[in-house]
Amino acid sequence: MKVMFAASEAMPLVKTGGLADVVGALPKALAKQGVDVTVVLPKYGEIPQSLLAEAKTLAVTEVQLGWRRQYCGIQTITVGDVRFLLIDNEYYFKRGYLYGYGDEAERFAFFSFAVMEMLAALAPEEMPDVLHCHDWQTGLIPFLLRTRFSGRPGYRDIRTVFTIHNLQYQGVFSRDLLQDLLATGDDSFTEDSLSFYGAASCMKGGLRFADKLSTVSRTYAYEIQTEQYGEKLDGVLRQRSHDLWGILNGIDTDVYDPLHDPNIAFPYRYDLAGKRKNKTALQQELGLPVDESIPMFGVVSRLSGQKGFDLIGEIWPALLEMNVQLVVLGSGEPAIEHMLSEAQAKFPGKVAIWFGFNEGLARRVYAASDMYLMPSRFEPCGLSQLIALRYSSVPIVRETGGLVDTVKPYNEYEGTGTGFTFGPPSAHDFLHTIHRALSFYGKPEHWEKVVANGAEMDYGWGASAKLYIELYKELVS
Secondary structure (H helix, E strand, C coil): CEEEEECCCECCCECCCHHHHHHHHHHHHHHHCCCEEEEEEECCCCCCHHHHCCCEEEEEEEEEECCEEEEEEEEEEEECCEEEEEEECHHHHCCCCCCCCCCHHHHHHHHHHHHHHHHHHCCHHHCCCEEEEECHHHCHHHHHHHCCCCCCCCCCCCEEEEEECCCCCCCEEEHHHHHHHHCCCHHHCCCCCCEECCEEEHHHHHHHHCCEEEECCHHHHHHCCCCCCCCCCHHHHHHCHHHEEECCCCCCCCCCCCCCCCCCCCCCCCCHHHHHHHHHHHHHHHCCCCCCCCCEEEEECCECHHHCHHHHHHHHHHHHCCCCEEEEEECECHHHHHHHHHHHHHCCCCEEEEECCCHHHHHHHHHHCCEEEECCCCCCCCCHHHHHHHCCCEEEEECCHHHHHHCCECECCCCECCEEEECCCCHHHHHHHHHHHHHHHCCHHHHHHHHHHHHCCCCCCHHHHHHHHHHHHHHHC
């Protein structure tokens, strides 16, 4: 079976968030189970030149984008067991950052058309059986395949899967803009197509035109069919509920392995003594009081309202009056950055904030922290809690999305559970759960048990890859 992933980022080439981890790790897991996997993504200027040294040009073509006719190079490289195809256009993709520009609609409409044109450059035996698209940046691909390109030889046999990683980000643009870019008529902007409350949605293109849909946890698959979490697309998702699969994300356990992680000071695995050494090393690095007995809370996150930072803001005065430390790494909304800066100024020696992203420091936060805070208002899957568990940092999470599916509340009577959870998104419940976790942190027999329970979890992609193979077989059988 030949499967092609289309995505806007993928490890180890380029990353801004969890999407890149998934698109980097899942193809490796599929390849191990005999699937022929290719990943296509833009050739960003941020991709390390060391990885591009062996890149070969497969074809050069042009893409018609409305009235524009743009250059498109197609290059190929192989990293490990996975072949990557890179869509080359320096005007669109050789920039300082991956996202955040005023012409996002044009950039990713170009990418979608380029993927379609690229298929024609492949040998017949290389044509994918399944084209697996990820998030709004690729939402136009299923739409184009079933409309503009359906008559091309070999295209009609391709089946599509569209995966929702976060429904909140939908690629919504003005109808006039997308109509210009797609050079299409009014019939493409009906309720059964791209129309979205007077505008147009790339995400909806994937939801309406892909053969199958998936999202990144079982609970999130249910939640997005409700008005509360459906982001005004819950009706579409309910209509397609029979095509929607909830398949839990995993992590690459070779990449995230504290026993072989070059970013941390002391290699360890499920060893609390080794973990405490990493805590004191991080305390020294960040200028915090060095004391392995002080409970340390870690957060590595995009600083957004989704992640529940309003709850952290409500509880930090009460939390930081205790003998604890808080380390936060991330960037995002200015109001949240200001709130965290205030906490650091008010509680010197208890709070360390690093604004931005630093992969090595992120690993050291996971390795050093005793507990990991994740009070998300919604969380499609979440990888941070899985990485935290892998590094023996006990998660404290809200019961939503993939957090429900991966973190089980500790039961001191039965000795079961891998973390601490709370239900309603309230500061009172969040603080109560933290107090409960701290009470067990002071009891080694309980703390060692909850950490050991986490160590027994399977964090990898093996089981989920099998489910994706089942999904693909439904399409091509």
